[in-house]
Amino acid sequence: MNRPDNELSEAIDACMIRDRFRMHKLLASKNSREKLEEQVTRSAKLVSKRRAALPKVIYPPQLPVSQRVDEIKRAIDQSQVVIIAGETGSGKTTQIPKICLELGRGVVGKIGHTQPRRVAARTVATRIAEELSVKFGEQVGYQVRFTDKTTDTTLVKVMTDGILLAETQKDRFLQQYDTLIIDEAHERSLNIDFLLGYLKRILPQRPDLKVIITSATIDVERFSKHFSNAPVVQVSGRTFPVDVLYRPADEASKTSDADELVNQAILDALAEIEQLERGHSSPGDVLIFLVGEREIRELAQLIRKSNLKQLEVLPLYSRLSVAEQNRVFQRHRGRRVVLATNVAETSLTVPGIRYVIDPGLARISRYSFRSKVQQLPIERISQASSNQRMGRCGRISDGVCIRLYSEEDFISRAEFTAPEILRTNLAAVILQMLMLKLGDVAKFPFIEKPDQRQINDGYHLLFELQAVDKRKQITRLGRDVSRIPIDLRLGRILLEASKKNCLSDVLTIVSVLAIQDPRERPHERQQAADQKHRQHWDEKSDFIAFLKLWDHCEKSRVELTNKQFRSFCRENFISYVRYFEWRENHRQLRLMCQELKLNMNKKQAHYDDIHAALLAGLLGNLGEKSKENEYLGARNRRFYVFPGSSQFKRKPRWIMAGELVETTRLFGRMVAEIEPEWVEPLAQHLVKRTYHEPHFDPDRGQVFAFEEVMLYGLVIIKHRRVDFGSVDPHKARQILIQSGLVEEQLSSKAGFYRHNCQLVAEVEQLESKSRKRDILVDTHTLYRFYDEKIPLDIVSGFDLDAWRKQIEVKQPKFLFMQKDLLMRSDAELSEAMYPNTIEIAEAKLKLDYQFDPQHEHDGVSVNIPMAILRQVDRSRLDWVIPGLLEEKCLAMIKSLPKALRKNFVPAPDFAKALAGQIEYDGRSLAEVMSEKLFRQSGVKLQPSDFQEDSIDHHLRMNIKVLNDQGDIVDTGRDLGALVQKYNQRVEQQFKQRDQHSLERVGVTQWDFEALPEEILLKQSGIDVRGYPALVDKGDSVAIEIIDNKVSATELYETGLQRLLTLQLSDQAKYVKKNIPGFKRFVLFYATRGSSDELLNDLVSAIFRYTFIEAHALVRDQDAFQTRLKQKQELINVMNSVGKLVGEILERGLSIQRQLKEIAKSHNQALVTDISAQLDQLIGERFLTRIPFEWLKQMPRYLKAIEYRIEKQSPKDEEMMSLVRSNWQRLVDSGAYYDRRTQKYRWMIEEYRVSLFAQPLGTSMPVSAKRLDKEWQSSAKTKR
DSSP: OOOOHHHHHHHHHTSOHHHHHHHHHHHHHTOOHHHHHHHHHHHHHHHHHHHHTOOOOOOOTTSGGGGGHHHHHHHHHHOSEEEEEEOTTSOHHHHHHHHHHHTTTTSSSEEEEEESSHHHHHHHHHHHHHHHTOOBTTTEEEEETTEEEOOTTOOEEEEEHHHHHHHTTTOTTOTTEEEEEEOSGGGOOHHHHHHHHHHHHHGGGOTTOEEEEEESSOOHHHHHHHTTSOOEEEEOOOSSOEEEEEOOOOTTOSSSOHHHHHHHHHHHHHHHHHHHHTTOSSOOEEEEEOSSHHHHHHHHHHHHHSSOOSEEEEEEOTTSOHHHHHHHHSOOSSEEEEEEOGGGSSSOOOTTEEEEEEOSEEEOOEEETTTTEEEOOEEEOOHHHHHHHHTTSSSSSOEEEEESSOHHHHHHSOSSOOOGGGSSOOHHHHHHHHHTTOOOGGGSOOSSOOOHHHHHHHHHHHHHTTSBOTTSOBOHHHHHHHTSOSOHHHHHHHHHHHHTTOHHHHHHHHHHHTSOOSBOOOGGGHHHHHHHHHTTOOSSBHHHHHHHHHHHHHHHHHHSOHHHHHHHHHHTTBOHHHHHHHHHHHHHHHHHHHHTTOOOOSSOOOHHHHHHHHHHHOGGGEEEEOSSSOEEEGGGOEEEEOTTSTTTTTOOSEEEEEEEEESSSEEEEEEEEOOGGGHHHHOTTTOEEEEEEEEEETTTTEEEEEEEEEETTEEEEEEEEEEGGGTOHHHHHHHIIIIIIISOOOOOOOHHHHHHHHHHHHHHHHHHHHTOSSSBOOHHHHHHHHHHHSOTTOOSHHHHHHHHHHHHHHOTTTTOOOHHHHBSSOOOOOTTTSOSEEEETTEEEEEEEEOOTTSTTOEEEEEEEGGGGGGOOHHHHHTOOHHHHHHHHHHHHHTSOHHHHTTSOSHHHHHHHHHHHOOOSSSOHHHHHHHHHHHHHOOOOOGGGSOGGGSOGGGSOEEEEEOTTSOEEEEESOHHHHHHHHHHHHHHHHHTSOOOTTOEEEEOSOOSOOOOSOEEEEETTEEEEEEEEEEEOSSSEEEEEESOHHHHHHHHHHHHHHHHHHHTHHHHHHHHHHOTTHHHHGGGGTTTSOHHHHHHHHHHHHHHHHHTTTSOOOOSHHHHHHHHGGGGGHHHHHHHHHHHHHHHHHHHHHHHHHHHHHHHTTOHHHHHHHHHHHHHHHOTTGGGSOOHHHHTTHHHHHHHHHHHHHHOOTTHHHHHHHHHHHHHHHHHHTOTTOGGGHHHHHHHHHHHHHHHOGGGOOSSOOOHHHHHHHHHHHHHHHO
């Protein structure tokens, strides 16, 4: 039968607190009354069961708190919040929960009792259960992360403050508790400060909730004020007095470091305690506080090696196994020394402690919001911490606390340790507040409000993990992270691992990162431990080492018994307890992942996926190798790989670290090699992108830029080419118009584009021809034309094509420019003055114009196919084009030496007059100008007087050499240099053409048609001049086509001579046998060559002098027959040549003998010069290269040498230098045998006569100046 609403409401108020809200809601809905009745009955039964389980409470009379039970009861009964300031040893930690039980608390809701550490939670729960004589885990239980030893009938639940904080997510008003005891509040951990602020917020909604805050040393006024002046109960602590002895370490010693000083001070304190102990009947133990495990191991070793005997040394720190920790609390005989970190400072009561040694130091965790690094510096502890340590003794008898620092030092220290909320990252607290919708963090009632910079830093970490958005609102991912009861970074890693299908592997890694490293490294067996641990090392990652360790351990656990597995763990230096804590973590996290419906991978995940998932939570811990051992990390932090890492020696280029910890220096621990490409997808919300060098790509028709991606100042992507249109559409459009359209870089076949480019090219051609930049409008006008017509969203060639195709349907000429738009003024240039082509070697060659004084192609360029390069007349190029003729004439006049130039003033008038009178007639411009200026002024000029090399480049024709495909292979303004460079290549290409009908081989008589001077051939698509020539083949001649006129002439002469000799074989034999005086003068030639060689050269020279020299080339059969009739001259020529050669060789031999005599007088310079001259005149085969004209002058040249030897002028060496400079010029040019320089060569011999034997006279006027002019003239002829 259903009860009335008022009766049912009263029944609900007697139920468990956690059920009341839900039941009242059902009652108000008037629905499901039977279900409500059932729930009320079930909850009421649980209340009855819990009330029946209330144990009998007995208070140990020796504890000070037992004397204040009634006062505490009244305070709790009368106030919602009570602050109990109990000194160390007062018994508050264990007795306050019992007082609450006696008050009837813990029935309709648990009594929650928080401890700052897991070890304390377990030991306190055990102690309370023992005092209440109840089974541990029943009425009194405890809960730490992943370990829950409570039941429905648990009345007192001891837990870490982190557990209570986590419960606020599912139980916002903490309705499973009717009483909360926040113990050790003086530690002011982050969890404690947040809980105190949170409790202040919910207390108005929970008037039935009692909150008791206890601590040994506490800032009473601050806590009382925080809870609206809550009552304070002071409980005295020590049963026995404690003497404080100050024994500062001897800092005067400069030879010891800080560790040695502290250790020696501790040994001295132990020695002093040994003296004090002689006055006690029972032994008292010593508690020594140290900063870390390493210091504990080192001191333990020193104590064992010292003279201090009969001391049992035990360590105590949080990483110890439960069994090793329990040894500290077990009864024992003799004296014991406990070496502990600050874990023994609060909560834990180590029994039997009579003495405390306090060095006054501890590692204090501090988070730098600037560097984003958790630091663990060793610092001086506060006065409150010092007193806490002192409170660990004096519980069994009078105590002694030896402080290894001075009293003045103690007084100068801070009164309280800075609360953790002021020295840690607030991300977890902020996320919790967001989940609980507690409003603005800055307005949250913290006891001490954190700095706004810390709050901002917490939000920044949450934003990095994508737990909040830019508006600082929690995201869906943030909600999922908050549901995973581990570090936020590790929770983020698990969520990312699910996305990357590697959760099974990453879960194993995360579950071990959430606890202390299960691998052990005993100080005395470090090397052995390292060797065992290395068997699990991975080449690239410390994280993968955990996967290998897990697989190894799991396989062994299954195969071995429990006892064998313990041995396995010891042998492999693995903590048995922490390994199973790892397994439990793994199990609990796996269940949590299943609740979140995260996907587990069944196959082994890839390295890249595993580490990319890990990277999601470690984005601030990246590093790029910058020096040999140093890494540049985020925010310009520089750190080092921890020496114990597998990557310490490898030092990959890019790494991530599981954590960055600053001790002696900043170290990255748990390190793995990564690729920077993995970072960007995970940090899209964090990276900063910069773009540089935006440019238009003609091939793609897009605007690109180079992107640099930075994460916290660390460049992760360098010089990546990206589409700039999606980055900055406005600027990309500007570049498209400017570079693509105005600068014509766009590759497009669009009609408007080709039309506009052609118009611009025409106007630019006018500018280049006229060499003026005032015809084409500026680029801004062109830009404005396109800018006004093209829509704002067009940023690429593709966009432009798509748009214009639409617009051109109705307006086909919409983007077409008009020529008048492009021109500032009218400018028409005559085709005759500025031609587009020039005729050279009977081919029309294209001319290009460029107006850019800095460019190598400035001026006029002629495009010459390589095939006709050797046929180009240099003199034709001298004239450039008619439009530049007047300017070039002026420049040529200005290039004259001053003595000549002054005759042509004003020069512009002379240049203008010349330009109107002269035109190309086959001669060079210099020759024609010399002639015309002489006629105008009467001043004699030589072509070489013009210094053409000094005139501006644009007035000298530029030559572009083209290959068969029309591509430019070379350019230059020196035709001769280009001809020489490509001579062999042109000749080879010319020979590879198809054979001409004129060409023959094996010719011994003139039985072929007439040979023209030149013919036209098709080569590479153009007309090329060819020159038929007779080519000497020894016993016959061949008819070949030669592409160079000079070469063809030389070949023709030798070939014609061979053909004549073949026809006059009898005459040749006669000459060979009848050369006058040969047998005599051949002896004079013995030192220079063989007699046969000389005889053959004589016959050849006689035929050349008779039939070839001073005669025109024979080109038909009739002329050939006429030439044969000149055979009657052979005898006369033979006699003349024989006589000349005999005299020449005889004089030459005589000179050689005279030189030997001179050599004895040490005039070596004279001997060397004359010897060289003789070699040039009558050297080996000299007859093959001396024309008959100069052979006749040879006796005089030799007489001049004899005259020089006879006189040996004092100025001989000076005159010798004048000759040498001219001769060296000929040798250096390589034109010694070139017929175009033959006059110059023999003028040198005449010059020698004029200098050394002037009385003999010369055959022509000769001087140094005339030699220079002749050289200039011959050089031009060559070109």
